[in-house]
Amino acid sequence: MARKLNLRIWRGDSDSGELKDVQVEVNEGEVVLDVIHRVQATQIGDLAVRWNCKAGKCGSCSMEINGKPRLACMTQVASYPEGETITVTPLRAFPVIKDLVTDVSFNYKKAMEIPAYAPPADLAPGDARMQQVDVERSQEFRKCIECFLCQDVCHVIRDHEENKKSFAGPRFFIRIAELDMHPLDILKNRKKTAQEEHGLGMCNITKCCTEVCPEHIRITDNAIIPMKERVVDIKYDPARWLGSKIRRREGL
Amino acid sequence: MTIERHNYDVLIIGAGGAGLRAAVEAREAGLRVAIICKSLFGKAHTVMAEGGAAASMGNVNDNDNWMVHFRDTMRGGKFLNHYRMAELHAKEAPDRIWELEVWGALFDRTTEGKISQRNFGGHEYPRLAHVGDRTGLELIRTMQQKIVALQQKDGRETGDMESGIKVFAELTITDILKENGKISGAYGYWRETGAEVLFEAPAVVIATGGVGKTFKITSNSWEGTGDGHALALKAGANLVDMEFLQFHPTGMVWPPSVRGILVTESVRGEGGVLTNTSGERFMFKYIPEVFKKMYADNEEEADRWYEDQDNNRRPPELLPRDEVARAINSEVKAGRGTEHGGVFLDVSKRLSADVIKKRLPSMWHQFYELAGVDITKEPMEVGPTCHYVMGGVEVEPDTAAAVGVPGLFAAGEVAGGMHGSNRLGGNSLTDLLVFGRRAGMGAVEYVKNAGKNPVSEGAVTAAAAKIQAPFDRDGGENSYSLHAELQEITHNLVGIIRTGAELQSAIEKIADIRKRSANVSVSGGRKFNPGFHLAFDLDNMLLVAESTAKSAIAREESRGGHTRDDFPGMNNKWRQVNHISSFDGTKVNVREQVLPMLPKELFDLFDVHELEKYMTPEEIAKGGSN
Numbered sequence: 001m002a003r004k005l006n007l008r009i010w011r012g013d014s015d016s017g018e019l020k021d022v023q024v025e026v027n028e029g030e031v032v033l034d035v036i037h038r039v040q041a042t043q044i045g046d047l048a049v050r051w052n053c054k055a056g057k058c059g060s061c062s063m064e065i066n067g068k069p070r071l072a073c074m075t076q077v078a079s080y081p082e083g084e085t086i087t088v089t090p091l092r093a094f095p096v097i098k099d100l101v102t103d104v105s106f107n108y109k110k111a112m113e114i115p116a117y118a119p120p121a122d123l124a125p126g127d128a129r130m131q132q133v134d135v136e137r138s139q140e141f142r143k144c145i146e147c148f149l150c151q152d153v154c155h156v157i158r159d160h161e162e163n164k165k166s167f168a169g170p171r172f173f174i175r176i177a178e179l180d181m182h183p184l185d186i187l188k189n190r191k192k193t194a195q196e197e198h199g200l201g202m203c204n205i206t207k208c209c210t211e212v213c214p215e216h217i218r219i220t221d222n223a224i225i226p227m228k229e230r231v232v233d234i235k236y237d238p239a240r241w242l243g244s245k246i247r248r249r250e251g252l
Numbered sequence: 253m254t255i256e257r258h259n260y261d262v263l264i265i266g267a268g269g270a271g272l273r274a275a276v277e278a279r280e281a282g283l284r285v286a287i288i289c290k291s292l293f294g295k296a297h298t299v300m301a302e303g304g305a306a307a308s309m310g311n312v313n314d315n316d317n318w319m320v321h322f323r324d325t326m327r328g329g330k331f332l333n334h335y336r337m338a339e340l341h342a343k344e345a346p347d348r349i350w351e352l353e354v355w356g357a358l359f360d361r362t363t364e365g366k367i368s369q370r371n372f373g374g375h376e377y378p379r380l381a382h383v384g385d386r387t388g389l390e391l392i393r394t395m396q397q398k399i400v401a402l403q404q405k406d407g408r409e410t411g412d413m414e415s416g417i418k419v420f421a422e423l424t425i426t427d428i429l430k431e432n433g434k435i436s437g438a439y440g441y442w443r444e445t446g447a448e449v450l451f452e453a454p455a456v457v458i459a460t461g462g463v464g465k466t467f468k469i470t471s472n473s474w475e476g477t478g479d480g481h482a483l484a485l486k487a488g489a490n491l492v493d494m495e496f497l498q499f500h501p502t503g504m505v506w507p508p509s510v511r512g513i514l515v516t517e518s519v520r521g522e523g524g525v526l527t528n529t530s531g532e533r534f535m536f537k538y539i540p541e542v543f544k545k546m547y548a549d550n551e552e553e554a555d556r557w558y559e560d561q562d563n564n565r566r567p568p569e570l571l572p573r574d575e576v577a578r579a580i581n582s583e584v585k586a587g588r589g590t591e592h593g594g595v596f597l598d599v600s601k602r603l604s605a606d607v608i609k610k611r612l613p614s615m616w617h618q619f620y621e622l623a624g625v626d627i628t629k630e631p632m633e634v635g636p637t638c639h640y641v642m643g644g645v646e647v648e649p650d651t652a653a654a655v656g657v658p659g660l661f662a663a664g665e666v667a668g669g670m671h672g673s674n675r676l677g678g679n680s681l682t683d684l685l686v687f688g689r690r691a692g693m694g695a696v697e698y699v700k701n702a703g704k705n706p707v708s709e710g711a712v713t714a715a716a717a718k719i720q721a722p723f724d725r726d727g728g729e730n731s732y733s734l735h736a737e738l739q740e741i742t743h744n745l746v747g748i749i750r751t752g753a754e755l756q757s758a759i760e761k762i763a764d765i766r767k768r769s770a771n772v773s774v775s776g777g778r779k780f781n782p783g784f785h786l787a788f789d790l791d792n793m794l795l796v797a798e799s800t801a802k803s804a805i806a807r808e809e810s811r812g813g814h815t816r817d818d819f820p821g822m823n824n825k826w827r828q829v830n831h832i833s834s835f836d837g838t839k840v841n842v843r844e845q846v847l848p849m850l851p852k853e854l855f856d857l858f859d860v861h862e863l864e865k866y867m868t869p870e871e872i873a874k875g876g877s878n
Contacts, residue, residue, distance in 0.1 A: 013779065027507075027508060027509070028507055028508070029506070029507020029508060029509050029510065029622075029623070030507070030508075030509040031509060031622070034509045040732070040782060040783075041732040041733075041736075042732075045730060045732070045774070045775045045776060045781075045782075045783035046774075046775055046776025046777070046781040046782065046783050046784070047782065048779075048780040048781070048782065049782070050291075050292070051473075051474065052291055052295045052297070052473040052474060052475060053295075053297070053299065053300050053473045054473065054513070055300070055510075055513045055514070055618060055622075056614075056617070056618065056621065056622075057299050057300055057386070057389065057614065058291075058295045058299050058300070058473065059295070060291065060292065060295050074621055074622070076621075076622075097444050097779075097780055098444075098779050098780040099780070101444075101780050103444075104292065108293060108419075108421075111400055112400055112403060112404065112407075112413055115404070116356075116397060116400060116401035116404055117355065117356035117397065117401070119354055119356070123354060125347060125350030125351050125353070125354055126309070126346070126350040126353075128350075128353050128354075128365075129364070129365035129366065130358075130361055130365050131361060131365050132360065132361040132363075132368075135358045135359075135360075135361060138358055139358050139383065139384075142358060142383070142389075142390060142393065143386065143389075144393075145299070145389065146294055146295075179356075182356070182358070185356075
């Protein structure tokens with residue numbers, strides 16, 4: 001049965017903006033993205049919103065719904081009490097372009113800073129042999145749909161623009177962990193550079209990223225903490241410390 | 253106004269699997285490459301591919317090889333495929349998958365540590381390399397990261413990571429430009445600002461994907477608006493066999509907001525069965541004559557096949573997609589469907605909850621989150637959804653060069669010919685890789701000999717005027733309502749079952765919308781304005797719909813993704829005919845063209861009695877073209 005929903009939408013651009021209240025029809029089973037599209041088609045033709053697959057697979061329609069980072073295509077209207085106003089605003093950690101669309105280019109710049117996968121030079125196509133159990137750890141991180149909700153919620157950069165330069169964010173910590181755990185990757189020192197160049201040390205494990213991940217990737221427990229532990233081991237292990245002083249070590 | 257201008261060797265329109273694979277090929281050959289994506293980088297529709305990528309690596313069953321794969325592909329396409337494309341695809345697919353692994357892809361493994369392969373409709377052996385049910389994501393992420401790796405290499409060599417490949421994200425191309433009859437570049441606008449951009453390049457690769465958004469119920473994302481099909485038509489290229497659309501048999505049907513979202517064929521590959529509301533496993537009734545040898549006609553044998561594939565025939569749930577879609581359609585029409593117009597697909601009886609969550613994680617998630625259904629305990633409700641267009645730009649198979657337009661190439665879903673009248677599941681991802689690479693190679697060869705071909709100021713002025721036009725018009729209709737109207741027409745009149753009279757009426761109605769769309773006006777400014785963006789998408793979809801309806805009315809038979817209620821059977825004479833759509837500036841014209849005949853060495857791969865079901869006695873007597 002159709003009913004009316006009060007939707008409060010942030011409208012504006014990089015200069016200014018405000019919340020705008022609209023009333024919109026909502027039907028059984030609809031998600032927040034459906035009602036935003038209805039507003040677009042019937043009331044505000046130029047309302048800007050990013051989306052692609054509408055099935056939780058592409059990670060485009062990231063926004064904040066009642067202040068929480070979420071995918072609009074996977075958020076049922078019925079999950080909020082009937083009669084309650086739903087407020088949709090753009091991701092807070094990134095600069096607004098227009099309405100619900102933000103400039104997420106920060107993430108693509110960071111992606112270019114992470115050293116690429118490095119297989120052994122003599123690995124011929126078709127020759128790789130890996131056990132399922134060995135690829136599974138990296139496969140968990142490769143489920144990432146790059147919605148950047150983890151980046152948005154992370155308090156290191158959410159309200160601290162100044163930290164962005166030295167902090168890659170949870171999305172790229174799992175990328176580094178994925179490569180570090182890849183059975184065939186031969187690049188050394190991934191954990192060390194995560195710490196020293198990509199800001200792993202700035203994370204203080206509040207697990208907010210894990211909570212918002214729509215793919216339920218255990219970002220903190222399975223990527224960040226294991227990398228931090230290894231870094232600590234090596235940094236403070238006296239034998240290793242000594243070893244690193246007496247002869248050149250190849251890395252971690 | 254000064255316009256942003258760029259100069260490249262190759263311009264690639266589309267950043268899905270085919271576009272990115274073409275980019276890698278062209279860059280590795282030393283060319284400077286621009287990649288245009290309509291969305292953000294890495295969001296292309298390729299991410300939606302679930303089941304896997306078909307390649308006869310023979311990791312699970314070593315009887316498999318390219319010849320078996322070629323035969324399956326031709327059968328699936330009802331022999332309307334361009335044989336050379338199907339041959340190249342079957343031969344090169346394994347190398348393309350192995351290459352992805354060298355670039356960092358992590359496919360699921362066999363116990364020997366090789367890439368695991370799963371069963372799929374129409375494939376004789378387990379053939380689909382996969383990662384759970386998110387294979388497309390793995391493919392696009394691997395390609396995306398390969399592009400970044402190439403950029404890092406360029407950065408080390410030149411100090412500028414974007415010196416060799418630059419990704420232009422959220423940019424729409426509105427015109428492909430030609431001078432002296434050859435490609436000179438393309439024109440478009442940034443979605444974010446509405447500012448216009450000119451690209452000058454001697455070669456353009458179109459890799460824009462499909463047309464699903466022309467239809468009301470579709471598994472495609474908003475980007476599937478047939479941009480490349482329309483751009484190619486307007487640039488003087490042809491489209492081949494646009495009547496063939498694949499309705500994937502299993503889309504979600506309830507609740508309405510998710511209608512059309514794909515339910516992967518892997519559900520059936522892993523043992524899911526289709527039943528109607530009387531509890532009948534109905535697919536046994538719908539095994540066509542040509543497939544009777546390969547498919548089980550009773551439940552016992554079908555069930556045994558999951559354990560012993562050498563001594564039993566396959567379950568009919570794994571027939572090619574067109575057959576299953578038509579069967580579901582018939583069951584629903586006969587009143588044996590659910591109240592929401594679907595049938596049941598159940599995997600909970602055969603597999604344990606743990607195995608389902610492991611092998612079909614995103615399906616479990618999708619149904620649980622969006623429909624409140626736990627597929628480890630209950631059946632899913634499914635029905636056909638517009639999924640894929642077999643028709644597309646007519647190309648030279650070996651180079652992916654668009655016929656008739658020097659400098660233009662097309663690969664992936666936007667190209668036609670490879671899949672004939674019906675695509676097998678899993679053949680799309682490898683199609684992207686095989687022909688994406690070949691389009692890249694084709695462009696490299698072409699650019700070597702192509703001189704400079706600068707864009708004229710007249711062409712720029714005309715392209716700019718077109719972008720400004722909707723803002724200068726007042727009081728016209730809005731693009732959203734016209735789009736909705738078009739979708740109703742295609743859904744009702746050009747859909748899964750067609751008749752001559754309905755198609756005629758569709759052609760008239762599409763022409764009417766086309767006329768009205770010339771007056772579309774847009775509210776708001778140029779900055780990230782979806783109403784403005786849709787105005788251009790709409791124009792593209794109208795050309796696609798016109799090509800489809802006009803090709804469909806001409807083909808008086810039923811074959812693959814084209815079913816005529818007034819011409820129910822397959823007719824061997826029609827198998828020799830391709831429909832070629834071209835654009836004269838005001839309307840689409842469709843003509844017949846003879847389909848190239850199989851050469852003897854490929855003809856001989858088949859049992860002649862099987863070919864008799866598809867070919868005329870004269871063709872059989874010739875025994876191949878050479």
